[in-house]
Amino acid sequence: MSLSPLSSPSNPEKVADEAFLRGLPKTELHLHLEGSLEPELMFELAKRNQVTLPYDTVEDVKSAYNFTNLQSFLDIYYKCADVLRTEQDFFDLTYAYLKQCSIEGVVHVEPFFDPQTHTDRGIDIGIVFNGITKALEQGREEFGISYGLILCFLRHLSEEAAFDTLEQAKPYLDHIIGVGLDSSELGHPPEKFERVFKAARDLGLRAVAHAGEEGPTSYIENALERLKIERIDHGVQCTQSEQLMQEIADKQIPLTVCPQSNIRLKVYEKMEQHPILELLEKGLKVMVNSDDPAFFGGYVLQNYLSLAQALNMTREQAAQLAYNSISSSFCGEERMRTMIEELNGYLATA
Numbered sequence: 001m002s003l004s005p006l007s008s009p010s011n012p013e014k015v016a017d018e019a020f021l022r023g024l025p026k027t028e029l030h031l032h033l034e035g036s037l038e039p040e041l042m043f044e045l046a047k048r049n050q051v052t053l054p055y056d057t058v059e060d061v062k063s064a065y066n067f068t069n070l071q072s073f074l075d076i077y078y079k080c081a082d083v084l085r086t087e088q089d090f091f092d093l094t095y096a097y098l099k100q101c102s103i104e105g106v107v108h109v110e111p112f113f114d115p116q117t118h119t120d121r122g123i124d125i126g127i128v129f130n131g132i133t134k135a136l137e138q139g140r141e142e143f144g145i146s147y148g149l150i151l152c153f154l155r156h157l158s159e160e161a162a163f164d165t166l167e168q169a170k171p172y173l174d175h176i177i178g179v180g181l182d183s184s185e186l187g188h189p190p191e192k193f194e195r196v197f198k199a200a201r202d203l204g205l206r207a208v209a210h211a212g213e214e215g216p217t218s219y220i221e222n223a224l225e226r227l228k229i230e231r232i233d234h235g236v237q238c239t240q241s242e243q244l245m246q247e248i249a250d251k252q253i254p255l256t257v258c259p260q261s262n263i264r265l266k267v268y269e270k271m272e273q274h275p276i277l278e279l280l281e282k283g284l285k286v287m288v289n290s291d292d293p294a295f296f297g298g299y300v301l302q303n304y305l306s307l308a309q310a311l312n313m314t315r316e317q318a319a320q321l322a323y324n325s326i327s328s329s330f331c332g333e334e335r336m337r338t339m340i341e342e343l344n345g346y347l348a349t350a
């Protein structure tokens with residue numbers, strides 16, 4: 001597919017400010033819907049569903065969000081998801097996320113959801129699908145945000161459980177664009193899911209996977225070779241291998257990078273150390289995402305802003321990240337052209 005190249009913004013070397021970043025048309029390709037559950041909504045749903053939370057106040061919840069690594073976050077994240085019970089709950093969760101997108105210049109989303117987190121609690125997969133897809137449809141009508149939904153398998157569970165989930169999802173395949181792989185990375189290498197990814201691809205689904213968030217470069221290589229993924233979620237550990245970085249750059253394989261997530265989960269000590277702009281300058285197709293914004297202190301705009309503040313990200317770099325977010329999406333050729341036109345139109349006036 002040949003796409004229009006990115007236009008240059010006026011004052012390309014200027015550090016990007018909030019107004020510029022907010023107006024920049026962008027997509028979000030790495031967002032866990034369950035990770036957009038704000039403490040306020042969590043309390044509301046706990047009350048609605050008579051679920052007892054291990055926290056008394058919103059402040060208590062926020063002070064528990066003091067993570068040391070991925071697992072310390074996941075332990076809390078799965079507990080919080082227990083308040084999600086009904087179709088209305090999944091609708092409210094998804095709608096709140098899209099509303100936030102609408103005020104941040106996000107024009108297309110490809111969110112993840114984890115059916116096993118819910119089906120393992122006895123909730124029918126249809127309840128999850130229906131609530132999410134009704135909200136995505138409403139978001140498209142109300143805010144003009146297009147979407148593709150991605151079903152993630154939990155990698156700490158078995159291959160058999162992943163196959164079972166794919167089977168349960170079959171009546172709803174029209175509602176999903178692809179499959180992904182998330183949860184505890186270390187000790188659960190991609191090859192554990194080679195066969196279920198093949199089955200999903202044979203059903204016409206696209207494939208992505210978390211790889212190289214905390215895990216070694218071999219996890220990135222195996223996710224590419226054995227799961228045949230089209231995008232790498234996180235992938236920042238590729239910096240450990242010059243050869244792998246070169247391959248990812250040459251093949252223009254997108255990396256859905258999540259800067260604030262990496263700081264909150266202690267992949268890097270501070271944002272000043274984050275490699276995203278170095279990867280961008282080396283020609284890797286990186287972009288900015290929020291991962292689990294309710295837990296990591298900000299949605300996609302805040303992630304862009306943090307890069308401007310900590311790394312002096314220029315308008316030109318921000319525009320390239322937004323362009324990458326659009327050109328890496330699974331939205332289809334026509335929508336992609338429209339979004340790039342919108343981006344170039346914005347840069348001509350911004």
Ligand code: HPA
Nearest residue numbers: 032182183184210291292
């Ligand atoms: O950042 C993440 N990594 C792995 N699994 C996840 N599930 C939600 N967020 C994440």
Ligand SMILES: [Zn+2]
Nearest residue numbers: 032182210291
């Ligand atoms: Zn993630």
